[in-house]
Amino acid sequence: MPAKQLQPDPQQEALEWFSVLRQPGCDETQRQAFGAWCQVAQNAHAYAELEAFWQQLQPAPARPRPRPVTVRRSHLGKWLALVFLLGLGAAAYLYWPLMQRLASELHTDTGERRSTRLADGTTLSLDSASAMNVDLRGRTRQLHLVQGQVYLEVMLDGRAMEVAVGNARIQVYGTRLQVARHANHDELVVLTGKAMVVQAGEQRLVSAGERVTFDDTRIGPLQKVDLKTIDSWRSGRLKAIDLPLGQVLERLARYQGQRLWLVDEQVAHRRVSGDFNLDRAGETLQSLAAAQHLQLHRVLGHWLVVR
Template sequence: MPALQDLSDPNRDALEWFALLRRPDCDTYLHQAFAAWCTDPVNAQAYASLEARLHRLQAVPVQARPRPQVSTVRKSRLGACLGVLFVLGLAALAYLYWPWAERLASQLHTEAGERRMVRLSEGSTLHLDSASAMNLDLRGRVRHLQLVQGQVLLEVNLDGRELDVEVGEARIQVFGTRVLVARHADYDEVQVLNGKAVVQQDGEQRLVSTGERLSFDAQGLHRAERIDVRTADTWRQGHLIAKDLALGQVLERLASYRGQRLWLLDEQTAHRRVSGDFDLDRPADTLQRLAADQRLTFHDVLGRWLLVR
């Protein structure tokens, strides 16, 4: 038989010795055996080569993975300006179209230039002016009406129940048969054509009798004034009969019949007193004649504003 060849591998044995010498249970006997193994020059060279390789691996610095650079996003002035313009545009659209949306959300409403008569189930009649809106609840012991926009003439059926009209923060108790309630840009008002009415707001109360008009706003209730009952509801026939009326009120009514809101550049113009018979069914022509008489200039802004200067 051929002699058995030595199958040991010094490099493999060096790796095993390296692992054994680093075990926690390595004792004196294991170190003596390792020393005996190293007496062979080949084994000693293999172990020295292993240590040299491991030393070189530890000496190579581990390059840290580059951190991603966080880029600072700077908002450009153009983007900021566009954002502001977008917000302002939305606010302008909401301001322009909010009255129209509010009317559509109401139970009863009329469009610009439209007048409408509504007979209620309990016998009363409502005459709605142009661009007006109302909500109502007639089911309880007290009949509740809410004037949201515009103007309404109430012809009340006295059936023994109380009738209340809500106008902004004010409450009007109607004890008559013909009462006119209107909302304007800066104030609200009630005109009693027949009977009586009591206006309450912020703890203040005022009685209004036949032939009287009471206006009220955020500052409170104003003093009652006398009116001409014969001309108070001529708007139902398409006429605004003014007797020493503020020009701003006339322009506001004519603009509302065109579906526009009034914008007066001169406050003194609003307080001019005018008289006359103004045609509400032809507001554009009436405005042109009024502009010539009062030396005014009108500008149509986006079809929603009537700018007067």
């Protein structure tokens, strides 16, 4: 169930219509519904702005090479062009994760959690700002975690299951596991059964009660986990027992749709314990920052700077 109700947002709805209209299965009924939605001036304006932004991201069509002409260009024009390109790049950097989520088959909004039962009987629970694609048609069931975190209760039906996470593949041999994508690494926790992480010729077998982290270059060592607290986020709590402070701050920031920036990287390695409320992430962040003698600065609504 959603952790909270969000007010209708023309920009958010415009992104969702943008994704729907580009799907191969978009039919006339959906297009008529889109036309009715555009009758509201605020909605039409939001979609027009998104369409214009998308056109700017598209590569320009090839043109015949003009004859060489010697032109004296002012430095002001170069600086303006540079500022424009930097602004365009910043906008793409900020909104690409959201557009990537909306283009995925299953996704959740910021602060939302959702459970879904797949056609094969497998149940998955998506954390805040998470996205996943599913393909159950082949002899090997394929899942792809694009963003965020997912908890899986796998139905064993005689077919293999594989979860793609970046460049790594997780071969599932058990029934309950949790996979997460963090800022600088990915993570697998097995609650029951076993799973194998395979990447670039390296592999690691993970058993029940064990956790492993991995990135594009290596797979870390196995670690024991507390199974009583590992999936507490499904009920809106983050129960931390001697966790790195950076990981706790990142989770709370993500529940507000913000990216974490630590001015002092040493802060990330502090160890903390506690029971943190994910559904009131803003209040929880303020309390945690006060206890750790940190200052929080929100920049443009997208970054959380911690000093």
